[in-house]
Amino acid sequence: MDSEALLSLKEACKSKRVLYVEDDFDVRIQTAKMLRLYFKDVVEAHDGLEGLQCFKQGSFDFIFTDITMPKMDGLGMIEAIRKRNPSIPIVIFSAYDTTEYFLKTIEQGISGYILKPYGFHEIVSILEKIVKVLPHEKGHVLLMIEGYYWERATQCLCQEEREIKLSRHERALFDLLTSSKQRIFSSEEIEIAVFDDDLSDNKRVRNLLSRLRQKLGCDLIQSVYGEGYKLRWLHL
Incomplete structure (x- = not known):
């Protein structure tokens, strides 16, 4: 990656918060x-249980995690996180290169898998792929x-x-829907x-969406028949 591409990647990542x-x-x-x-803000946790607690208490854009850890391993933590946020990008660092572990991570919708030992270039390569599918941002702002x-x-x-003015549930809904530009979120995931x-x-999901449409006066949230819901993004 040339210096111009590295600067562009830094610009895309600098406002993101990482666990x-x-x-x-x-x-x-x-x-x-x-x-x-x-990344300007990197929050560290020393095992899966602490990582899950940090995730519940804060708002993050990326997660990087090991697999084998005490108290709760990485896969257990990811499974719990996916129930709350199905689309947040997650990258695994691991010494395991067996088919069993690859399949387990694929089931959890992992964005990247980096084998230990690794270096700067492996991390940059994964970041470059992930930022291409993030919602368009202007600073901290997502445009619709x-x-x-x-x-x-x-x-x-x-x-x-x-x-x-949004209710607690409405804020949680937007926090979820803005986590991915491409994804369609099912009613079950939203719930x-x-x-x-x-x-x-x-x-209650349908009622929440109905009240929100009335409040906004437009269909900012698009219903995709048979699949779920997504935001109507501004295409620049």
Whole structure:
């Protein structure tokens, strides 16, 4: 990758927040240094359980994780995270190169798999692939139709200069839908991510979307027949 491409990649990553999970102290320190060359905010966790707690308490754009860790391994953590956010990019660092582990990670929708030992170039190569499919951003802002935009840092929905007041569930919905430009999110995925309980009732997802459409006065959220829902993005 030439210097111009590296600068472009840094620009795309600099506003992103990263969760990095690794139990080996020396590996974690060295890898975190490499990640901070691109990401301004890198949160470190030393096992899968701590990583999951960090994820629940904060908002992240990327996750990098080891597989074999105490208390909760990487695959268990990823499975729990996927129930809350099906599309956040996740990259695995691992010494395992067996078919069994590759298949397990594929099932979890992993964005990248980097074999240990690794270096700077392997991380850059994965980042280059991931940023190409992220929603279009202008700074921390995700742009949509009708002048709407989502401020990721503050979790605010605005139209031009006017902030739209959202309920807790509505904010959680936008946080999910803005996590991927390409993905269509099913009702089940939305229900798990938005409602913090064990109930199963798709009607409340439809009711939430209906109230939101009335509040916004436009179909900012597109219904895809037989599949689910996605945002109507601004195409620049």
